[in-house]
Amino acid sequence: MSSNRRISRIVGTSCLAAAVALPATAVAATASDAPARAPNATSVDTPPPSPSSRPPGYYTPKTQGPETSQKPQTSQKPATSAPGSGAPSTGASSSKPGTSTSTKPGTSTSSPSQGAQFQAGVTPAEVEARINALDLPEDVKQQLREGLAVAVNAIDSPTTSANDKTAYRYLVDSINRALQLAQNPTTSPADRAMYLKYVQGINEATKLTQDAKLSVADRAVYLSLAVSLTNYVNAIQDPNLEPVYKAVYVKIADSITNGLLAAVDPKTAPKKPEDQQKVKQILQDTNTTAAAALAVLQDPNATPEAKQQAQQQVQAVVDARTNAVQNNDYLRFLNEVKRYNPSDACLQAIADRTTQAGWPDGSLWGLTDPSCADTLTKAAADKSSAWNALFSCVLNQAFSTCAAYIPPQ
Numbered sequence: 001m002s003s004n005r006r007i008s009r010i011v012g013t014s015c016l017a018a019a020v021a022l023p024a025t026a027v028a029a030t031a032s033d034a035p036a037r038a039p040n041a042t043s044v045d046t047p048p049p050s051p052s053s054r055p056p057g058y059y060t061p062k063t064q065g066p067e068t069s070q071k072p073q074t075s076q077k078p079a080t081s082a083p084g085s086g087a088p089s090t091g092a093s094s095s096k097p098g099t100s101t102s103t104k105p106g107t108s109t110s111s112p113s114q115g116a117q118f119q120a121g122v123t124p125a126e127v128e129a130r131i132n133a134l135d136l137p138e139d140v141k142q143q144l145r146e147g148l149a150v151a152v153n154a155i156d157s158p159t160t161s162a163n164d165k166t167a168y169r170y171l172v173d174s175i176n177r178a179l180q181l182a183q184n185p186t187t188s189p190a191d192r193a194m195y196l197k198y199v200q201g202i203n204e205a206t207k208l209t210q211d212a213k214l215s216v217a218d219r220a221v222y223l224s225l226a227v228s229l230t231n232y233v234n235a236i237q238d239p240n241l242e243p244v245y246k247a248v249y250v251k252i253a254d255s256i257t258n259g260l261l262a263a264v265d266p267k268t269a270p271k272k273p274e275d276q277q278k279v280k281q282i283l284q285d286t287n288t289t290a291a292a293a294l295a296v297l298q299d300p301n302a303t304p305e306a307k308q309q310a311q312q313q314v315q316a317v318v319d320a321r322t323n324a325v326q327n328n329d330y331l332r333f334l335n336e337v338k339r340y341n342p343s344d345a346c347l348q349a350i351a352d353r354t355t356q357a358g359w360p361d362g363s364l365w366g367l368t369d370p371s372c373a374d375t376l377t378k379a380a381a382d383k384s385s386a387w388n389a390l391f392s393c394v395l396n397q398a399f400s401t402c403a404a405y406i407p408p409q
Contacts (some may be wrong), residue, residue, distance in 0.1 A: 122173045124152045130179040134196075147203035150210045167227055171206055174230045175199055181237065194250075198233045201257030202262045218226040221284050226361050228287055229256045230372065257322065259283050259356045268353075270365060270399070278400035279365070282357050289317055320358050325351055329406055336387045337367070340378040345371035360406060364399035367391075 016171035082327045131144045151168045154160045160168070181187050182195040205226035209219045232253040236246060262268045263279050296302045296310035324330060337350065350366030358366055367376055379391035386407040 001338075017036060049352075122176050127172060127176045127179065130176065130343055133183065134198075142316065144199065144203050148175070150207050154210060159168060164223070165246045167223060168206075171202060171226055171230055174234055175202055178202075178233055178236070179221055195233070197261075198229065198253055198257055199228055201253075202233070203258045204260050208264070216312065218280065225256060225260065225283060225287060229260075232256070255286070255356075256283070258352075262353065262356055268349075268369065270368070272398040274398035275365065275368075275400045278281060278361060279357060282361060286317065286321075288377060289313070321355060324354050324359045328409070330354060330359045330363055332409065333360075333363055333387070333390075333406070336385065337372075337375060337379065339385075340375045340382075342375040343371055345369075346375055360403040361400055364390075364394050364402055367394050 021277075047255070062089075127148055128145060131141050134141055134144075154168045155165050155172075178195045178199050181191045182199070187195070205222045208214060208222035209226065211222075212322065213221065214222075214278050232249045235241065235249050236253065238246075241249075249342075259279070259281070262274070263270070263283075270279055296306050302310070334347075334350065337347075342350075346369065349369035349371050350363050353366035353369070354362035356362055366372065376391060376395055378387070379390070380395040382388055382391075385391070387405075390402055390405035390407070393405050
């Protein structure tokens with residue numbers, strides 16, 4: 001996987017996590033034959049949004065079909081919505097609440113007619129200039145430039161489908177919007193750090209969409225995640241968005257971003273292919289499962305019973321992440337780990353990965369962190385413990401295969 005160097009130098013990894021995400025179709029992203037190059041001045045036009053991607057959705061790429069060309073609407077007033085009353089919109093949005101159609105996650109209508117208005121004619125050169133102006137280490141800015149180049153190459157490549165090109169234009173334009181906010185002197189330091197972190201998450205997912213070491217299917221998953229994260233980041237910018245929605249969207253964006261960054265950072269990324277696939281699958285499943293429930297919650301034609309069930313489904317997914325560190329088996333596991341005098345860094349790594357991925361995968365992922373190396377070695381050597389088989393498995397095998405060794409209570 002691509003590296004994400006010195007992320008911690010920008011913002012700390014938040015432990016805040018929620019597992020609600022937007023429907024985003026797994027679009028097959030074909031690797032560009034052209035070598036990576038500096039972004040050029042090719043105009044990045046505003047992509048057509050899709051009503052089916054709400055909430056807060058502005059765009060969901062399709063698996064096939066021609067790209068729909070349509071100029072954004074500008075005459076309508078930005079709208080807000082309460083939970084269950086329709087799709088919220090960004091401050092630049094022209095969509096009306098309650099107009100979305102109910103579709104299955106991963107689908108989109110063929111004629112998107114409403115949605116957010118984005119800045120047309122954004123050029124990669126403009127985005128690169130914003131990157132260069134960031135008060136960040138040069139190697140971090142280089143990572144952002146590389147991600148931008150990946151998107152531009154995909155847009156320019158004749159092998160990229162029309163719909164995928166639309167997705168990449170949307171990503172470039174949205175990154176530009178987030179950077180504008182991060183560089184606005186009226187933006188608070190906390191929000192500035194938040195937007196910079198989200199830009200990094202989108203950037204890393206974008207690079208993975210064209211990673212030749214990944215399968216076409218895996219690259220499609222990362223394009224889906226990049227678009228999902230972008231949708232939520234754009235929704236957060238709506239000044240008319242009700243606080244209850246904004247709080248949820250921030251948690252969603254944090255969850256996706258933290259998972260992506262942990263999965264690509266050389267210091268935290270899983271080393272074994274099976275574990276890499278498992279972490280990717282967790283992100284994908286979170287995205288898909290919650291999308292189905294959110295589509296019902298925002299469908300004005302859904303029955304109260306259907307919405308109640310959807311709310312329960314969303315809450316169950318959220319609880320699986322946010323409450324993972326209260327899971328009884330996790331607490332038993334943590335108590336056993338503490339018998340071997342782990343460092344504070346090790347305990348923090350276990351807690352962070354658990355929150356990001358959920359028990360048991362996250363905690364076992366955390367145990368593979370370098371800060372836990374001594375602890376894991378001691379635990380695997382302790383044959384007297386009922387947890388020895390679990391620790392030995394984590395030491396010698398892919399951690400994603402070890403949950404079966406959790407001893408019964």
